[in-house]
């Protein structure tokens with residue numbers, strides 16, 4: 562006899578969706594979240610590409626998903642999962658408050674930010690270096706800031722910051738943005754954004770008060786530049802939050818779980834849903850799809866052991 566039928570690790574869009582589907586299947590479901598329900602989506606100021614409900618704030622979307630999940634009986638707790646062990650035909654999930662058992666597990670632990678690894682970055686985190694515009698943007702009201710990156714997150718957050726600051730320098734190491742064309746067009750046309758392409762940030766400098774300047778160097782030909790800004794937002798990629806799994810689950814060389822579209826991992830009874838899974842597109846729409854698919858796979862597994 563286990564404590565639960567299913568344990569879901571992480572309450573971002575993937576985990577909350579798994580909770581909705583599992584609760585609705587009348588499976589006893591525990592969802593464990595170490596930070597804030599909604600995950601990365603909860604800190605996104607405006608979501609305009611989630612079908613049917615856009616545009617709305619990520620916090621609002623997360624709160625609606627959580628409410629919907631709890632209405633179907635899944636229980637959300639605040640705790641950190643530190644490992645999973647297979648014990649006979651069930652799993653023991655280790656967490657801060659002690660072990661909890663379940664017949665199946667959905668890993669929906671998402672991703673965290675990737676660091677640039679340049680001098681000054683670690684030193685000035687929280688004092689001018691940020692990885693979250695929604696959280697820290699208001700500190701720079703009516704000042705100039707820099708954003709580093711060329712993907713969707715970087716461009717989206719640069720646009721968000723224009724509502725707060727006087728100017729955004731958008732620094733990207735290539736000459737073309739990786740982001741969706743609609744975002745790239747908006748960024749290039751925005752009067753408050755100056756794009757500094759084909760440049761990287763060499764170092765971040767400042768004083769006890771915080772960041773004061775960024776030293777930029779060109780990729781190939783071009784001139785070095787110094788930007789006098791009190792804040793820099795870094796959006797240079799994602800790394801999966803899968804270290805707590807140890808060797809139990811197969812991952813690729815970057816740590817993303819190598820489950821297929823059916824979300825089944827190499828361990829029968831454990832599915833991987835959302836951004837922590839190896840996949841071509843990491844968005845809310847794809848995360849919720851995974852959450853639903855994972856419960857479909859688990860339901861069949863619990864029913865007849867099919868994997």
Ligand SMILES: Cc1cc2nc3c(=O)[nH]c(=O)nc-3n(C[C@H](O)[C@H](O)[C@H](O)COP(=O)(O)OP(=O)(O)OC[C@H]3O[C@@H](n4cnc5c(N)ncnc54)[C@H](O)[C@@H]3O)c2cc1C
Nearest residue numbers: 571573574575595600601602642670671835836843844845
């Ligand atoms: C700045 C930014 C803007 C974005 N804008 C959009 C957008 O406009 N539209 C869109 O579709 N997508 C957007 N995305 C992407 C979208 O937010 C993600 O694809 C989505 O949140 C992934 O959901 P997830 O549930 O897989 O992971 P996450 O949202 O990362 O959630 C994972 C959760 O698991 C928890 N967790 C991790 N490890 C543990 C552990 N050991 N124990 C307990 N809990 C754990 C984390 O705390 C987290 O809450 C944006 C992302 C960023 C960073």
